[in-house]
Amino acid sequence: MQIITKKSLEKFSLSLPIYSDIKIADATSKEGDNFYIFAGLDKEKVLQLKTLSLDESDKEIQKNTSDRKRFGLGLYEDWYKKGRTPFALIHKNTNKLAALIWFGAETLEGEKGNFHTSAWRSYPGFRGKGLMKEFANFAMNFYAEKIPDVKFWAKIRKENIGSIGFAQAIGFKKMQENPDGDFIVMVKR
């Protein structure tokens, strides 16, 4: 995927006010599909996120994430209060939320430094197509330019081989094998 950062992007700091979004890049996949990359989600994208999080046919989201509870049944407002910054990959022709990645300051037990938690999802129709990796790398770099000395960590279900492989593909390494049984922690310093 070719990603081109918007020229003359006005300076802004993170996290953004709730429901505000800023278009930060255009992207084109290898297949020639066009996308936007946004920092932040507007209300319409949050509605899409809610629907996607409740989608029972998406077994991977239901099995590997808490999004049903977090965004489907819970309130986006409550989650946003934790100081998270979501980035969205939006399919230009359909306006569909293709992928999401978010970051937010959260201490990693036993570690010093400016650690931020991270989480990622690609959605049906856009999953497994190589879009997520380049989108995630772009979003991480963009975020790191705004947050000096940031380090990333992610908590992943041990059986979520796809996400562990994905984390490795974007530069995370396994850190703790057994923090609370079902999960591993991966870090990118």
Ligand SMILES: CC(C)(COP(=O)(O)OP(=O)(O)OC[C@H]1O[C@@H](n2cnc3c(N)ncnc32)[C@H](O)[C@@H]1OP(=O)(O)O)[C@@H](O)C(=O)NCCC(=O)NCCS
């Ligand atoms: C994890 C997830 C975001 C990966 O997204 P994706 O669309 O598959 O990502 P990409 O197609 O860009 O793949 C990028 C790389 O990730 C790795 N990867 C993806 N799926 C993998 C799998 N099943 N096993 C091992 N590595 C995998 C590969 O290195 C891949 O690169 P390659 O295709 O060149 O080998 C996606 O599977 C997803 O949304 N799953 C459901 C939600 C979820 O589990 N989120 C994470 C919760 S911790």
